[in-house]
Amino acid sequence: MSNEKQVEDVVEETVDTEVQQEETVEESVEATLQTEIDQLKQQLEEQENRYVRLQADFDNFRRRSRLDAEAAQKYRAQSLVTDILPALDNFDRALQVNTEDENTKSVMKGVEMVYRQLVEALQKEGVEAIESVGKPFDPYEHQAVMQVEDEAYEPNTVVEELQKGYKLKDKIIRPAMVKVNQ
Amino acid sequence: MSNEKQVEDVVEETVDTEVQQEETVEESVEATLQTEIDQLKQQLEEQENRYVRLQADFDNFRRRSRLDAEAAQKYRAQSLVTDILPALDNFDRALQVNTEDENTKSVMKGVEMVYRQLVEALQKEGVEAIESVGKPFDPYEHQAVMQVEDEAYEPNTVVEELQKGYKLKDKIIRPAMVKVNQ
CATH class of the missing domain: 1.20.5 (Single alpha-helices involved in coiled-coils or other helix-helix interfaces)
Known part of the structure; x- marks a missing residue:
């Protein structure tokens, strides 16, 4: 190497x-x-x-x-509407008084106007009375407190309203208290 | 090397x-x-x-x-409250009718009860009538529609209420329409 x-x-x-x-x-x-x-x-x-x-x-x-x-x-008005209903019921009742007295008639006319105004204000907010008499019984809208047998009506039909029910838009605030035909 | x-x-x-x-x-x-x-x-x-x-x-x-x-x-109730006020005003006026007639008195008693119920329902939601007569004029709560000179009152004081005003909680819904002493 x-x-x-x-x-x-x-x-x-x-x-x-x-x-x-x-x-x-x-x-x-x-x-x-x-x-x-x-x-x-x-x-x-x-x-x-x-x-x-x-x-x-x-x-x-x-x-x-x-x-x-x-x-x-x-549903913003629900709470107030619910609180107003008892007053509305009594209003309704007060207006059912029958009188021939002119003074009383005149006062009641004024009161009726107030009632209509109140109902209109409630309607504007979406409050409506539930239809009942003559309608088929609807357990969602109606509360049956009495049952009757009345041949003048179809079976399962509301024959009398004992207390008005109310809806707020699509919500039932209080069902109508009704008599139902069996 | x-x-x-x-x-x-x-x-x-x-x-x-x-x-x-x-x-x-x-x-x-x-x-x-x-x-x-x-x-x-x-x-x-x-x-x-x-x-x-x-x-x-x-x-x-x-x-x-x-x-x-x-x-x-x-303020959820504001809209309904605002719509109810005209009915409340008329209600107020209807109740100021003076009568000696017993029938009318009886009807008015019922109507008064309804009015109180309605006012209570409104109070529960926070609605209050604005105080005015005898109070110092407050441009926020009172709307002066007339001016008077009355020595019985302090200057710049509300001497008469022409239409009730209302608050919803801390919000003025409608000022009271008043007469003010200069």
């Missing part, structure tokens, strides 16, 4: 070893960076998912709020 | 060169990875900021919704 050839071989071997060592160090740096990238990507994905979930919660809340507000608006 | 020393020198030089080349390549890979890391960190920060902003929007919306719902609840 020539002296030169010997030197070349040694050089090559040593270079390979040193380069390999350097490469190992570099590979480990790369791996660390890659790990960091993977972690960051994962964090980013989680954060994006959190955002999407929060957005969905927000949308749901907004929709629910709107529906709640609409329902509250629709 | 010894043979050995020669080999060492050559090895050193060659290793340096090769390692340098490797290092250049590695440095550019590292730089790319580092750039990606920086970008990901920036994206992550932006995404976190978006989340925080959305969270703040959501909190604001929730608070505003609650306040809106409370206000709607508080």
Whole structure:
């Protein structure tokens, strides 16, 4: 083996070893960076998912709020209407007095006007008296307090109303108290 | 120069060169990875900021919704109350009829009871008549439709009420129409 050839071989071997060592160090740096990238990507994905979930919660809340507000608006008068009904019942009764007396007639005329105004104000807010006499008995709208047998009416029909019932829009505030034909 | 020393020198030089080349390549890979890391960190920060902003929007919306719902609840009866006031005015007037007639008295007694029931139902919802006669004139609660000079009263005092005013809780639904002493 020539002296030169010997030197070349040694050089090559040593270079390979040193380069390999350097490469190992570099590979480990790369791996660390890659790990960091993977972690960051994962964090980013989680954060994006959190955002999407929060957005969905927000949308749901907004929709629910709107529906709640609409329902509250629709039935806003319910509490006052419910409290007014007993006065309305007595009003109704007071107006059923029969009189021939002119003075009394005149007072009752004024009172009747007030009653009509009150009923109109309630109608404007969506309050309606429930129809009953002559209608088929409806357990949702009518409360049967008496049963009769009357051939003049169809079976299961309301024959008399004992107390007016009221609806607020599509909601029954108080069913009508009725006599029903069996 | 010894043979050995020669080999060492050559090895050193060659290793340096090769390692340098490797290092250049590695440095550019590292730089790319580092750039990606920086970008990901920036994206992550932006995404976190978006989340925080959305969270703040959501909190604001929730608070505003609650306040809106409370206000709607508080004044829910306003519309119906406003519509009922003209009936209440006429009711008031009908009850001011003076009569000695027993029949009429009896009817009016019934009607008075209805009136009281109605006023109570309104009170329960937070409706109150505004005090006026004898009170200092308050442009918020009273509407001056006439001015008089009356030494029996303090200046700037309400001396007569021409139409009742009403409040719904802390809100003036209709000011009282009054005569004011100059």
